[in-house]
Amino acid sequence: MPKRKSAPAEEPEGEPARRRSVRLQKPEDATPKPGDAGARKRVKATKKEAPEPEAEEPAAAKKAAPAKSKTTKAAEDATTTNGTAAPEGEPGQRNYWLLKAEPESRLENGVDVKFSIDDLAARTEPEPWDGIRAYAARNNLRAMKKGELAFFYHSNCKEPGIVGTMEIVREHTPDLSAHNPAAPYYDPKSSPSDPKWSVVHVKFRSKFPAPVTLKQLREMGGAGGPLANMQMLKQSRLSVSRVSEGEWEAVLKVMEGK
DNA sequence: GCCAACGTTGGC
DNA sequence: GCCAACGTTGGC
Numbered sequence: 023m024p025k026r027k028s029a030p031a032e033e034p035e036g037e038p039a040r041r042r043s044v045r046l047q048k049p050e051d052a053t054p055k056p057g058d059a060g061a062r063k064r065v066k067a068t069k070k071e072a073p074e075p076e077a078e079e080p081a082a083a084k085k086a087a088p089a090k091s092k093t094t095k096a097a098e099d100a101t102t103t104n105g106t107a108a109p110e111g112e113p114g115q116r117n118y119w120l121l122k123a124e125p126e127s128r129l130e131n132g133v134d135v136k137f138s139i140d141d142l143a144a145r146t147e148p149e150p151w152d153g154i155r156a157y158a159a160r161n162n163l164r165a166m167k168k169g170e171l172a173f174f175y176h177s178n179c180k181e182p183g184i185v186g187t188m189e190i191v192r193e194h195t196p197d198l199s200a201h202n203p204a205a206p207y208y209d210p211k212s213s214p215s216d217p218k219w220s221v222v223h224v225k226f227r228s229k230f231p232a233p234v235t236l237k238q239l240r241e242m243g244g245a246g247g248p249l250a251n252m253q254m255l256k257q258s259r260l261s262v263s264r265v266s267e268g269e270w271e272a273v274l275k276v277m278e279g280k
Numbered sequence: 281g282c283c284a285a286c287g288t289t290g291g292c
Numbered sequence: 293g294c295c296a297a298c299g300t301t302g303g304c
Contacts, residue, residue: 122290156288156299178290236291259289259298 118265119162119172120254121151121188121224126179130206139174139186139229148191148223151262152199153207155219159262166190166222173265173273175254176233183235184273192223232280234273248272 125138135153142149154160166172168191173184196217200209212218243249249272253263265273 124290158299182291257298258291261289 116267117165117167117170118267118270119166119170119190120175120184120263120265121172122175122177122261124178125176125185128178131204131208133204133206135206138176139226142174142188142224143186143226143229145226148225150197150221150223152197152219152221153205154197154221154262155200155207155209156259156261158257159260160218160220162260162262162264163220163222164194165264166193168193171227171270172224173270177261181233181235183233183237183239184230184277185233186229187227188224189227190222191225194220194222197221230277230280232277234276234280238276239273242272242276 123137124135127134127136129135151163154163170190172188172190174186174188175184176182197219198214198217199205199207199221200212200217200219201214202208203210209219239249239252239255241247243252243255249255249269252265252269254260254265257263
């Protein structure tokens with residue numbers, strides 16, 4: 023399963039195209055309202071196959087992950103294992119995060135997974151950051167606390183970089199989109215009775231006047247630089263990473279200089 | 281548990 | 293579209 027799945031394999035019957043981008047949303051996740059929610063994010067892709075109708079409605083999707091097979095447990099351990107665990111939330115200590123989404127159209131399981139900072143800014147309800155299908159990324163999602171802030175990063179596009187900020191408004195809840203065969207990041211290995219994946223809900227906070235590009239981030243990531251230990255630079259494939267307070271401030275400083 | 285093969289992410 | 297980096301799987 024290539025990440026891009028390209029075509030539509032099956033079309034979801036239920037939902038033809040959903041929204042703009044990425045995932046769709048569905049409100050099921052818990053959150054309140056139905057409306058919009060769902061969204062995007064990227065994680066890995068998954069596969070699609072097997073449709074088990076368990077899903078509940080269409081859900082949203084995002085990226086998926088590799089689901090693997092069997093060993094569920096093993097997998098989970100793995101999860102934990104590599105999971106980059108998140109920093110523990112120290113009491114009183116505030117953590118910052120970086121979440122990646124793709125601002126350009128791309129089909130995943132037949133669904134366009136595009137989701138940009140502008141898409142988030144247009145939302146009127148908390149947006150579920152769904153589709154994460156990598157344990158390390160998921161573990162970081164689970165470590166997020168309400169009120170914490172995160173950077174919105176545009177990946178797999180013309181100008182990769184941090185384009186704005188958002189706030190975690192709801193801590194992790196099960197990512198039900200994983201059970202929807204029509205969702206972009208459907209994961210047949212996850213069951214409603216034992217959900218493997220999680221979402222957090224976020225809300226838009228700001229859009230930078232100009233992106234802080236990946237190129238700039240790397241320049242600040244050199245030895246001795248303010249981003250020398252930044253997780254996203256060290257683990258380029260991680261779609262949900264941790265950001266220290268110093269890193270957060272260094273990026274904002276660059277943004278302000280623009 | 282180690283580690284090689286595999287498969288995905290994501291920049292270019 | 294290519295391909296390097298690296299996370300995940302699965303045999304041993």
